[in-house]
Amino acid sequence: MPYAFSPTGARFLPMTRWPNVATRGPGWTPEVEYNCGVTWKIHQSGIAEWLSDFGEHTRFHGILSDPPYALISIQKRFGGTNAPAQMGSDGRYNRLSTGFMGQDWDGFESLEHYQDWVSEWAEGLIEKALYPGAICLFFGGTRTFHHLGVGLERGGFEIVDTLMWLHGQGFPKAHEVVPGYYTALKPAWEPIYLCRTPRGKDTYRQLMRMYGTGGLNIDGSRIVGDSYAINTFDEGAKPFGDAVGEAYTSREETKGRWPANLILDEEAGAMLGEKARFFYSAKASRSEKDKGLEDYYWMRTGHGDWIRIQEERWAELDKSIRARGCIHPTVKPLGLLRHLATLILPPIPETGKTTLAHPRRLLVPFSGSGSEMIAGLQAGWDIVEGIEMKEDYTMMATDRIEANIGAL
Numbered sequence: 001m002p003y004a005f006s007p008t009g010a011r012f013l014p015m016t017r018w019p020n021v022a023t024r025g026p027g028w029t030p031e032v033e034y035n036c037g038v039t040w041k042i043h044q045s046g047i048a049e050w051l052s053d054f055g056e057h058t059r060f061h062g063i064l065s066d067p068p069y070a071l072i073s074i075q076k077r078f079g080g081t082n083a084p085a086q087m088g089s090d091g092r093y094n095r096l097s098t099g100f101m102g103q104d105w106d107g108f109e110s111l112e113h114y115q116d117w118v119s120e121w122a123e124g125l126i127e128k129a130l131y132p133g134a135i136c137l138f139f140g141g142t143r144t145f146h147h148l149g150v151g152l153e154r155g156g157f158e159i160v161d162t163l164m165w166l167h168g169q170g171f172p173k174a175h176e177v178v179p180g181y182y183t184a185l186k187p188a189w190e191p192i193y194l195c196r197t198p199r200g201k202d203t204y205r206q207l208m209r210m211y212g213t214g215g216l217n218i219d220g221s222r223i224v225g226d227s228y229a230i231n232t233f234d235e236g237a238k239p240f241g242d243a244v245g246e247a248y249t250s251r252e253e254t255k256g257r258w259p260a261n262l263i264l265d266e267e268a269g270a271m272l273g274e275k276a277r278f279f280y281s282a283k284a285s286r287s288e289k290d291k292g293l294e295d296y297y298w299m300r301t302g303h304g305d306w307i308r309i310q311e312e313r314w315a316e317l318d319k320s321i322r323a324r325g326c327i328h329p330t331v332k333p334l335g336l337l338r339h340l341a342t343l344i345l346p347p348i349p350e351t352g353k354t355t356l357a358h359p360r361r362l363l364v365p366f367s368g369s370g371s372e373m374i375a376g377l378q379a380g381w382d383i384v385e386g387i388e389m390k391e392d393y394t395m396m397a398t399d400r401i402e403a404n405i406g407a408l
């Protein structure tokens with residue numbers, strides 16, 4: 001089966017497995033012809049290197065990304081990884097000094113360094129890789145998202161909103177100081193920045209016509225449920241309460257509720273008694289994370305470090321140092337990501353119009369095990385490209401994408 005042309009030798013799905021051929025539409029321009037049949041690709045690279053090699057690559061219409069959070073940045077305060085323990089045991093120091101759950105990619109010298117790092121890639125993405133008005137979503141961590149936000153803003157993004165995903169399934173990562181006193185709360189929400197690249201002098205309508213950017217896909221993301229009443233005052237909008245007693249018209253809305261900047265899981269929804277109004281997503285299940293990774297066997301070589309091994313060797317290892325399937329520590333749920341990818345999906349150009357809006361290209365910096373890429377393809381993006389520096393994660397992402405998209 002022929003594989004599509006690959007400028008960098010990355011893997012592509014064969015054309016016959018293209019899931020969205022029907023949506024490619026008449027706006028398919030010769031300028032991007034080389035992309036025909038290409039659905040996804042992962043650049044195994046650091047973001048800075050990827051940006052410096054960007055060249056004349058076609059721009060993207062949006063981003064869905066889960067960047068590092070810099071949850072632990074104590075190296076500066078407590079010395080390097082081999083420094084003697086200055087708190088707790090050497091083991092605990094070592095765990096904390098290497099980032100989130102021992103991940104070296106999440107460790108930064110300081111939060112200022114993290115902010116500078118974010119602003120550098122944000123600026124590079126806007127300058128080289130994104131169309132004006134491109135809508136971009138970035139997950140953050142509750143302790144450090146202010147630095148992510150300032151970094152994005154310093155890099156040139158306009159922060160349009162902050163979404164909140166409220167869930168009841170987190171577990172407290174705390175230790176007991178003295179009986180009854182602990183160091184942390186149970187995590188129950190995650191922030192997601194909704195940003196836009198600068199639109200210059202273009203109006204939203206112009207952006208939409210030229211690039212398919214600037215607007216949110218509200219009708220495509222409505223929360224389907226029972227119909228509900230919408231009241232509008234006959235004499236025009238009077239939003240601040242002095243319209244009491246004035247005439248209004250009530251109509252039944254049936255096409256679903258306007259998506260909100262709050263997303264819940266079942267537990268949070270039940271707590272709030274708001275079953276029908278919001279989009280729901282639970283955390284990723286083990287089976288969702290592992291789909292496509294059935295023959296992945298791992299041995300732990302340090303905190304957060306794993307090497308892939310043969311099943312026979314794995315079977316002989318102690319349970320405390322072995323794992324199967326997906327070992328990425330921050331996998332997001334596909335349901336949540338599909339909703340987000342749909343929200344920022346550009347429209348298909350009108351028949352006969354040739355614009356830069358097609359094919360619709362989603363960029364996923366920091367693609368990890370590929371969850372955002374899978375969701376982007378499932379939501380209908382024509383081309384999805386990831387950037388991930390770690391080989392093991394790129395390998396897992398490749399197999400997860402094939403297993404999930406092949407099933408479409």
Ligand SMILES: C[S@@+](CC[C@H](N)C(=O)[O-])C[C@H]1O[C@@H](n2cnc3c(N)ncnc32)[C@H](O)[C@@H]1O
Binds near residue numbers: 067106328366
């Ligand atoms: C928070 S994780 C994203 C995980 C993703 N949500 C998933 O479901 O698999 C961030 C990812 O960014 C990668 N990363 C960190 N620094 C990077 C860099 N400078 N360039 C490219 N990738 C990087 C890490 O290896 C990690 O996989």
